Amino acid sequence: MTLLNPYFGEFGGMYVPQILMPALHELEKNFVISKKDLSFQQKFLYLLKNYAGRPTPLTLCANLTKGTKTRIYLKREDLLHGGAHKTNQVLGQAMLAIQMKKKAIIAETGAGQHGVATAIACALLNLKCKIYMGFKDIERQKPNVFRMKLMGAEVISVKSGSGTLKDACNEALRDWSNSYKYTHYMIGTAAGPHPYPKIVKEFQKIIGEETKKQILQQEKKLPDSIIACVGGGSNAIGIFSDFINEKVNLIGVEPAGQGINTGKHGAPLSHGRTGIYFGMKSYLMQNEEGQIQKSWSISAGLDFPSVGPEHAWLNSIKRAQYVSITDEEALEAFQILSKKEGIIPALESSHALAYALKIMNLNPDKNQVLIVNLSGRGDKDIFTVSEILKNRKKL
Amino acid sequence: MSRYKKMFEKKTLLKEGCFVPFVVIGDPSLNMSIKIIEILIKSGADALELGIPFSDPLADGPIIQKSNLRALSKNYGILKCFEIIQIIRKKYSNIPIGILLYANLIYSQGIKNFYKQCSKYDLDSVLIADVPIEEYSLFYKYANKFNIDSIFICPPDADDNFLSQLSSYARGYIYLLSRPGVTGIEKKTIALSNKFIKNVKKYNNIPLLQGFGIKNSIQIKKSILSGVNGVICGSAIINIIEKNLNKENEILNKIKNFSYKLIQSTKFI
Numbered sequence: 001m002t003l004l005n006p007y008f009g010e011f012g013g014m015y016v017p018q019i020l021m022p023a024l025h026e027l028e029k030n031f032v033i034s035k036k037d038l039s040f041q042q043k044f045l046y047l048l049k050n051y052a053g054r055p056t057p058l059t060l061c062a063n064l065t066k067g068t069k070t071r072i073y074l075k076r077e078d079l080l081h082g083g084a085h086k087t088n089q090v091l092g093q094a095m096l097a098i099q100m101k102k103k104a105i106i107a108e109t110g111a112g113q114h115g116v117a118t119a120i121a122c123a124l125l126n127l128k129c130k131i132y133m134g135f136k137d138i139e140r141q142k143p144n145v146f147r148m149k150l151m152g153a154e155v156i157s158v159k160s161g162s163g164t165l166k167d168a169c170n171e172a173l174r175d176w177s178n179s180y181k182y183t184h185y186m187i188g189t190a191a192g193p194h195p196y197p198k199i200v201k202e203f204q205k206i207i208g209e210e211t212k213k214q215i216l217q218q219e220k221k222l223p224d225s226i227i228a229c230v231g232g233g234s235n236a237i238g239i240f241s242d243f244i245n246e247k248v249n250l251i252g253v254e255p256a257g258q259g260i261n262t263g264k265h266g267a268p269l270s271h272g273r274t275g276i277y278f279g280m281k282s283y284l285m286q287n288e289e290g291q292i293q294k295s296w297s298i299s300a301g302l303d304f305p306s307v308g309p310e311h312a313w314l315n316s317i318k319r320a321q322y323v324s325i326t327d328e329e330a331l332e333a334f335q336i337l338s339k340k341e342g343i344i345p346a347l348e349s350s351h352a353l354a355y356a357l358k359i360m361n362l363n364p365d366k367n368q369v370l371i372v373n374l375s376g377r378g379d380k381d382i383f384t385v386s387e388i389l390k391n392r393k394k395l
Numbered sequence: 396m397s398r399y400k401k402m403f404e405k406k407t408l409l410k411e412g413c414f415v416p417f418v419v420i421g422d423p424s425l426n427m428s429i430k431i432i433e434i435l436i437k438s439g440a441d442a443l444e445l446g447i448p449f450s451d452p453l454a455d456g457p458i459i460q461k462s463n464l465r466a467l468s469k470n471y472g473i474l475k476c477f478e479i480i481q482i483i484r485k486k487y488s489n490i491p492i493g494i495l496l497y498a499n500l501i502y503s504q505g506i507k508n509f510y511k512q513c514s515k516y517d518l519d520s521v522l523i524a525d526v527p528i529e530e531y532s533l534f535y536k537y538a539n540k541f542n543i544d545s546i547f548i549c550p551p552d553a554d555d556n557f558l559s560q561l562s563s564y565a566r567g568y569i570y571l572l573s574r575p576g577v578t579g580i581e582k583k584t585i586a587l588s589n590k591f592i593k594n595v596k597k598y599n600n601i602p603l604l605q606g607f608g609i610k611n612s613i614q615i616k617k618s619i620l621s622g623v624n625g626v627i628c629g630s631a632i633i634n635i636i637e638k639n640l641n642k643e644n645e646i647l648n649k650i651k652n653f654s655y656k657l658i659q660s661t662k663f664i
Contacts, residue, residue, distance in 0.1 A: 002529075013530055014527060014529060014530060015498055015525050015526055015527075015530055016525060016527060017453070017454040017524060017525055017527070017548065017577075018527040018528065018547065018548040018549075018550055019548065019550045019572065019575050019576075020527075021527045021528075021529060022550075022552070160457070160460060160461075160464075161450075161451070161464070166451070170451055170453045173453050174453060174456070174576070174577045177454070177575060177576050177577055178575050178576030178577070180575070181575075274502075275499045275502055275503060276497075276498040276499045276502050276525070276526075277451065277499055278451075279525075281502075284499070286499065286503065288503075289472055289473055289500065289503060289504070290499040290500045290501075290502065290503025290504070291449065291450040291467065291499075291500075292450045292451050292499070293450075
């Protein structure tokens with residue numbers, strides 16, 4: 001029996017080998033205890049404020065919206081220590097690991113942001129750290145691999161399957177099924193078996209709470225829409241959390257990659273169907289028989305064939321809307337924000353920004369307030385983008 | 396009486412342990428799969444555990460994972476796997492045949508439809524590697540409706556609560572894990588204590604088969620002496636396929652010799 005409901009509507013659950021169930025029950029029990037434990041909560045908030053650098057600002061983009069009646073705000077998770085929203089929840093999970101008396105952390109990473117965040121938390125809280133990463137992602141995210149190693153993490157190259165995040169996730173789960181007695185598996189997004197989607201949301205909900213206070217202060221009203229990119233969906237569920245019961249449009253942006261019709265995308269919510277994978281029931285990219293298909297995105301952090309179960313549920317009840325943005329559109333938004341506002345966004349966040357720009361350009365005279373969760377900074381992506389621009393002779 | 400029941404009763408009378416080989420259907424090819432399965436049966440396998448290939452077999456180690464991917468690279472669908480099962484079943488009507496697969500393959504075609512197919516192809520059991528007992532109710536309902544035994548994994552550190560829960564679900568046999576982790580032959584196999592086996596038997600009176608890391612005669616003898624009814628051996632057999640790809644005769648001869656040796660060790664204890 002679980003202490004919390006493992007399902008979001010029909011989505012979620014605990015679809016893992018039996019051997020892992022005690023580890024998930026132990027984690028859930030400790031999570032429930034930590035929520036009521038004042039000293040845990042105080043320490044978590046202390047670290048967020050004094051180590052990670054919260055609250056992050058809400059920045060109005062005056063140049064980007066010039067000549068229109070749209071006001072676009074960016075929630076600046078790129079300014080969090082580590083360069084992305086990931087730091088919020090790894091601090092929480094690392095504290096949970098210590099509470100459970102685990103000595104080591106295993107994690108998987110795509111873009112490397114979760115890997116870097118995990119390495120940060122482990123260095124700070126003195127935990128051993130092992131990161132699984134697809135060999136292709138190791139190649140396209142070299143600076144982050146270096147950062148992880150510098151902070152003492154062991155980075156393990158995953159060569160099986162497609163050599164990306166999906167395979168790194170499988171390897172991390174395999175490792176955990178052998179080592180759960182002394183390790184904690186730090187899942188990086190609001191996906192996977194229960195209780196992970198609930199834990200990750202709990203530690204990321206601060207993004208939404210801050211955003212609500214800040215927009216009420218700056219605009220004296222709630223925004224029309226909140227837009228966030230969705231790979232697994234942790235930054236999106238974090239910023240959506242405090243607005244789910246408000247009259248605000250919630251828009252999740254999935255990667256359309258090279259175009260939905262090419263099949264090279266990572267948009268299971270809009271173009272997949274329900275299935276069971278990575279410990280949960282959710283939307284999946286899969287073939288007719290149920291074999292999991294490879295996803296694609298210019299952004300390694302969005303390159304995942306499934307999505308967190310709460311997003312699957314919000315989509316099914318139509319509380320949130322999920323759309324997709326191509327690699328090209330994201331690349332363009334990446335450059336526009338850099339040029340107009342002096343902010344280099346992560347390629348992940350560029351997807352959300354690209355959709356906000358679409359809304360603005362579609363109706364420039366509409367008086368509207370849009371908030372984009374700028375989930376991370378783009379330093380890690382400058383090599384990928386510079387290569388593309390050089391090849392196109394645009395640099 | 397079910398095929399499993401008959402088989403286990405016979406083995407108990409003979410005071411022998413059972414040998415259940417595991418291979419993935421379609422690795423290295425459909426034709427070879429049939430030949431490999433037949434060699435295993437002719438060498439004396441007591442039952443078969445057959446894998447339906449899946450793209451992300453996360454409960455399996457590298458050897459079985461690669462086997463899944465080799466089978467999938469040929470683009471055989473599940474229907475082809477069932478056809479192989481049908482061929483084997485027609486020739487060997489008494490041997491219990493179980494399949495091991497991952498939840499999404501079942502969910503994708505509809506749980507009811509899947510078990511209906513299993514019944515149509517005269518399968519005996521289904522083991523779903525990524526569905527724990529806590530999530531099993533819907534699968535269990537249709538498995539029972541179509542008279543397919545549901546096989547459950549029992550971890551080596553299972554507590555009394557789990558063992559008691561297991562007793563109300565398990566059918567056919569219980570798959571007892573030698574150790575935590577995923578399938579494979581590289582890691583050291585921890586022998587299960589007689590005390591643990593006794594405790595499992597306190598709650599469950601259906602047979603126990605031990606799996607994970609089974610690779611030699613000494614281990615098998617130890618397992619059977621500890622009180623289990625037999626062993627499941629997968630990675631060690633698939634390792635022979637992997638090491639001899641494209642050498643059909645080598646694969647068949649080596650599997651024959653290897654399994655014969657292991658089967659002998661289940662007897663005369």
